[in-house]
Amino acid sequence: MTEPTQQPVPSTATSDPLRILITGSAGFIGSHLAERFLNEGHTVIGVDNYISGQRSNTELFQEHPRFTFIEADVSYGIPYEGEKLDWVMHFASPASPPHYQQFPVETLMVGAQGTQNGLKLAHAHGAGFFLASTSEVYGDPLVHPQPETYWGNVNPIGVRSCYDEAKRYAEAITMAYHRSRGVNTRIIRIFNTYGPRMRPDDGRVITNFVHQALRGEPLTVYGDGSQTRSFQYIDDLVEGISRLMMVMYHEPVNLGNPDEFTMLELIQVLEKGMDTNLNVRFEPLPGDDPKQRQPNIERTRSLLGPMQPVSLENGLERTVQIARLNPS
Template structure:
């Protein structure tokens, strides 16, 4: 297949590039490096079946090559520090960037694959969160630039499917971690690992009782690959249902280092969800998918990678 991936220099995007090249496909990567990393593009730059286009997909996707089989829209800042630094750009890539990707897919008769997020559920009143839950989102809060961009992206994706027949897929990605995350990503696993490696106190927001569930990148990529192969157009949760408090995650991180590490508590950020856990019953029903890697082995791999780099 010939697959165009927006956000190809990002954390998830670069792993998709790797997966599809290894499977023998041709990949066109598109990124403007607002949150992606040049080093992620450099991994594949010399590959004969990889082409890179540096562009802001909010302004258009300058692809004029052969017929595409898939357009996969993974471009967007995804961590709170990054999307709050670039709120307008985040809204635009979720809105205009998504439409540009849909138009390209429609013109090529290609499938369109949208990376949405568990953030569409906001601070949920339903736990765990199934795809049928409509969410509890503050539309004007500091996180809204990301939450509402993704909610709009889902809406326009379904509109193109219903009115123009585009063959669409939508995933709602729950917290994902693994190699190639930016050191300044700002999400909890990256923060904890880098703080532990530097011997600094681990930063816990609030009292640390809020929960998250964490899936390893390989599990997410496998779910994406499986969903491409079935005809299902509405959103599908991809995440690990194993749930941990931030205190529990901090304890697991501390176990990776030999020296004593302290905790420091800071104020809870505005609109920070109190709990987050996916209901993955639908993913099991339609693609027989569930995550295979637990938090302990995944944390070890991330810690070892960052230890080598530091």
Template sequence: MNILITGSAGFVGSHLVERFLQDGHSVIGVDNYISGQRQNTALFLTHPRFQFLEADVSQGIPYTGETLDWVLHFASPASPPHYQEFPVETLMVGAQGTQHGLELALKHSAKFFLASTSEVYGDPHVHPQPESYWGHVNPNGLRSCYDEAKRYAEAITMAYHRAKGVDTRIIRIFNTYGPRMRADDGRVITNFVHQALRGEPLTIYGDGQQTRSFQYVDDLIEGIMRLMGVTYHEPVNLGNPTEFTMLELAAVIGKVMEHSIELEYKPLPSDDPKQRQPDIGLATNILDWKPQVSLQEGLQNLVSSIDYSLASS
């Protein structure tokens, strides 16, 4: 197949490029490096079936090549420090970037795949979160530039499916980690690992009892591949339902890294969800998918890769 991926230099995008090339497909990567990393693109530049376009997809996607089979839209800052630094750009890539991707898919009669997020559920009142839950989101808070961009992206994707017949897929990605995350990503696993490596206390916001579920990137990529192989247009949760408090996560990281861990407590950020856990019943039923990599195994893989994948860009 001929596959175009926006956000190809990002954490998840680069793993998708790698998987598609391994499976024999041709890949066109698109990124403007607002949060992606040039070293991720460099991994594939000499591959004969990889082409790269440096572009801001909010302004358009300058692809003029052969007919596409898929357009995968993974472009967006995805961690709070990045999308809060670039709130307008985050909103635009969710709105205009998604529409440009949909128009490109329509032009080529290609299928369209949207990377949405568990952030559409906000600080949920339903636990765990099924796809049918509409969420509890602050539409004008500090996180709203990302939350609302993704909620709009889902809406316009479904509109193009219903009104224009575009064959679409939507995933809601829950916390995912692994090699090639930026060192300054700002999400909890990256923060904890790098603080431990520097011999610093791990920063705990609030009392550390808020929970997250952590999915290793290989499990996410497998779920994406399986969804591409079935016909289903509504959103699908992809995440690991095993829940950890931040204090439990700190303890696991200490064990994996064989460090004596000290903790430093700070106030809880605005609109930070207290709980986040996916209901993956739908993915299990339609994709025969569930996560395979334990938190300890995934963290060991991450730590062993840190020299080449988590260096500051």
């Protein structure tokens, strides 16, 4: 496949304000998107049922004159009857293993029915549709790093399948609506992202490590700590989303930091930043936990142009500072 050559666009800022509906607006990523768009002068309609989102994230904007919130489960419909939308952005879903394994049916439903309801709404309004997919569609990858052309190595009935397969289906129906009904779609595959507003009980590695370290507890390392992840600070993800909205490209795009760290290397960076020695407790590796995860970002660079990502050291410093103010 020939990689895209579109010229990058620096932001979502346009001459006219947009009306953007965000499902999952009370979540970690959704709340940061709402903040970005409101700061750019757009109108935001947030939708969430708080299955994994936080009411405190909605409260950040509840007094803003261009923010409206709808409490609803988008798997059963999106009860929006307002003015014409420019974008429907589908970010609703439990996203951490503890949460989607606690709500497996709901996770599958929001990936299937929730995505279709978002696509129907976008189609009715002539709006763009933006799908938040995930690097989990690659499963435990046999190709490294992972390009968008890799079809993945996913266990369709494993403990993580409710999330993996929900997102794979969501991508399929998004492309079907684009090809058969002309919906202007975008698909991103999000790699490990961290930063302020994550739930203290999120269950993903950086949140676990930071809060365990602040409580003086041993850090829980699964397996021997040699598995790798690539960590992206939330500001970089939001910038990538903003740029992709303005590029006419419909196939999946990886959004992640290509710098790869083992879990033990991550601990070393955290120790240095906190200027302390951290103890470690080893636990068995969870089922279907991927051993490697690193994005190939050639397509991303071609579409979005050069970016200057926040380093892991700086991102962890910011995350620790916020966590000290909001301890679990």
